[in-house]
Amino acid sequence: MYFLLIGLVGLALKYLEIGPVAAWSWWVVLSPFALAVVWWAWADASGYTKQREIDKMARRKQERIDKQRDAMGMLSKRRK
Template identity: 60%
Template sequence: MYLLGLSLILLALKYLEIGPVATWSWWWVMSPFGLTLLWWAWADATGYTKRKAMEKMDQRKQDRINKSKEALGIAPRKPR
């Protein structure tokens, strides 16, 4: 996501002709978009995106369980 943000900032600087980016070739300005596309393709192909989403969901589930146990006065287990 950071790479996409950088791409959009560089595009705006080039389009509005601000700073040294105004003198850069369009190839240099547009290259972060290509890198973003490659990153997303790799992340989806390897399952990185799905794995991170599952880890986040599992952590939220465990936090809810621990909160419920604390409300009942039961000490939650420590992760192994």
């Protein structure tokens, strides 16, 4: 995501010819977009994004379980 934001800022600065970015090559300005594509390809191929999603769902599930146990007056294993 950061590569995409850097690329958008660089693109805007190059297009509007602001600061030293105006003198940079288009290859340099557009390179963060290529890096974003490489990052997303690696993250999907390695399972990084899937593992983060699984961890997020497991955390939500545990929070629901803890909330239900608290509502029933039972102490969760984490709070003992």
